[in-house]
Amino acid sequence: MNKVLMKGNEAIALAAIKAGCKCFFGYPITPQNEIPAFMSEELPKINGSFVQAESEVAAINMVYGAGGCGVRVMTSSSSPGIALKQEGISYLAGAEIPCFIVSVGRGGPGLGGIQPAQSDYFQATRGGGNGDYKVPVVAPNSIQEAIDWTYKAFDMADEYRTPVMMLIDGLIGQMMEPVSFENQSCKEFDRSGWATTGTKGKRDPHIINSLYLEPRDLEIHCLKLQAKFDLIRQKEVAWEEHNLEGAEIVAVAYGITSRIVKNSIEKLKEKGIKMGLIRPITLNPFPVEAFSNLPRSVKSLISIEMSLGQMVEDVKLASCGKYPVDFFGRTGGVIPTPEEIVNYIEKLVKEGK
Amino acid sequence: MKRIQIITGHFGSGKTEFAVNFAKYLKKNSDEGICLVDLDLVNPYFRSREKTEVYKNLGIEIVSSDLEGEAADIPSISARIQKIFDTKNLKSIIDLGGDSMGATALRRFRESFIESEIEVWFVMNANRPNTQCVETILDYVKKLETAIELKVSGIINATHMLKYTTSERFNVPRFSN
Numbered sequence: 001m002n003k004v005l006m007k008g009n010e011a012i013a014l015a016a017i018k019a020g021c022k023c024f025f026g027y028p029i030t031p032q033n034e035i036p037a038f039m040s041e042e043l044p045k046i047n048g049s050f051v052q053a054e055s056e057v058a059a060i061n062m063v064y065g066a067g068g069c070g071v072r073v074m075t076s077s078s079s080p081g082i083a084l085k086q087e088g089i090s091y092l093a094g095a096e097i098p099c100f101i102v103s104v105g106r107g108g109p110g111l112g113g114i115q116p117a118q119s120d121y122f123q124a125t126r127g128g129g130n131g132d133y134k135v136p137v138v139a140p141n142s143i144q145e146a147i148d149w150t151y152k153a154f155d156m157a158d159e160y161r162t163p164v165m166m167l168i169d170g171l172i173g174q175m176m177e178p179v180s181f182e183n184q185s186c187k188e189f190d191r192s193g194w195a196t197t198g199t200k201g202k203r204d205p206h207i208i209n210s211l212y213l214e215p216r217d218l219e220i221h222c223l224k225l226q227a228k229f230d231l232i233r234q235k236e237v238a239w240e241e242h243n244l245e246g247a248e249i250v251a252v253a254y255g256i257t258s259r260i261v262k263n264s265i266e267k268l269k270e271k272g273i274k275m276g277l278i279r280p281i282t283l284n285p286f287p288v289e290a291f292s293n294l295p296r297s298v299k300s301l302i303s304i305e306m307s308l309g310q311m312v313e314d315v316k317l318a319s320c321g322k323y324p325v326d327f328f329g330r331t332g333g334v335i336p337t338p339e340e341i342v343n344y345i346e347k348l349v350k351e352g353k
Numbered sequence: 354m355k356r357i358q359i360i361t362g363h364f365g366s367g368k369t370e371f372a373v374n375f376a377k378y379l380k381k382n383s384d385e386g387i388c389l390v391d392l393d394l395v396n397p398y399f400r401s402r403e404k405t406e407v408y409k410n411l412g413i414e415i416v417s418s419d420l421e422g423e424a425a426d427i428p429s430i431s432a433r434i435q436k437i438f439d440t441k442n443l444k445s446i447i448d449l450g451g452d453s454m455g456a457t458a459l460r461r462f463r464e465s466f467i468e469s470e471i472e473v474w475f476v477m478n479a480n481r482p483n484t485q486c487v488e489t490i491l492d493y494v495k496k497l498e499t500a501i502e503l504k505v506s507g508i509i510n511a512t513h514m515l516k517y518t519t520s521e522r523f524n525v526p527r528f529s530n
Binding site for chain 2: 004005007
């Protein structure tokens, strides 16, 4: 397989173009700048459009415009920038506009810092926009997986007519790995039934809107959105299981943290402690099924995150009180080492938890 | 080599890796002061300034932003960089940020350039998408030369695939003074 060495951000941008993305609208913020930089260079070459908007709010509304026309479109930002986009994401979800949003997490709250963090789990999975809406969120843990899910995310966006978010942390965005763009393809979609492509005087206008003044109409609309998300829950949930056989403790970790945890698992093996891993790949919908058939050896779960405890709430909900759920996390841009995770787990085991 | 060695190239080619190891190599073979200038305003992570303390112990001074904290996201240029041009018995390596935009930072010191003292090396990795063939590499070199107003006199072939490339594939480099 023909491999090249790429930075996460560049690779996502290239995958997006290969997946048919024609428009990018964004505003600079570290650590995601390579995405708009790449797009500004490459989109004009394929007659696409790159706009550095005056703000994140403007950018997400440009996504609304292009997406409403049935064009494959994306934006990207980092923590405070995604916060600004929340209103637009609610409108996109309400108006059922397919689009791809990349969130490259850095430490917060507020301006925070520029080092990698996972403290935007709630921001991504719960969202800060108004109304009954849910946005599918995927969280790759390698650059190859980020590429693969970029193609899938665009397809999911079109298939379900929804915004799809990819949540990575600054490390996945900035680090480099050998990757391949071979064996990738995208589905064809017929958008003629809804996209605003011009009536040419031959049909009624298509309307892209999220305003439903009649309560019953709005309820029906929300139920339709909900049904769509239920379908995504049935068909698109993804997770990875690692070393579960005979495990006493099962760690739950996503993104870059899952790779650190895998190192910890090896070190714990040497100390005679069996730890497994459940790695949610879709964070929303959360892989609840992964917790229903754990081996009998499992005594407890621990959520390990680069935050002060966000996904841990979903782990508790998914495991329905069947297991005690512990938590270990670092935040603010501090990356946990495999050793400190090992020390924490050893302490837990000694205390009999 | 000349007194001031500028290391440049596309980001991710291995510039910083080369620059820090070249500094170590020079220090091993010389009692003179060695200065490593982190003039990369493009990359927010994986910076030579992250290892300031380690290099201080080896007798290599790292000159970076004057702002406190290795994670500062502010493209500030340290006034201390001026000393590498003014202190004639100091050998320096400048780790210059990727692409022509990043390289523009060096132009601030254009008036202090004495061309006989400065040499520019271009680090390339043929596994990076933008530097895979001769034409694109030369195009890149030209853009850099225009940005810094200096000629590139050497190309360092650092073609690698990170940990998938082992040291056995390389010969030990020999640099002439």
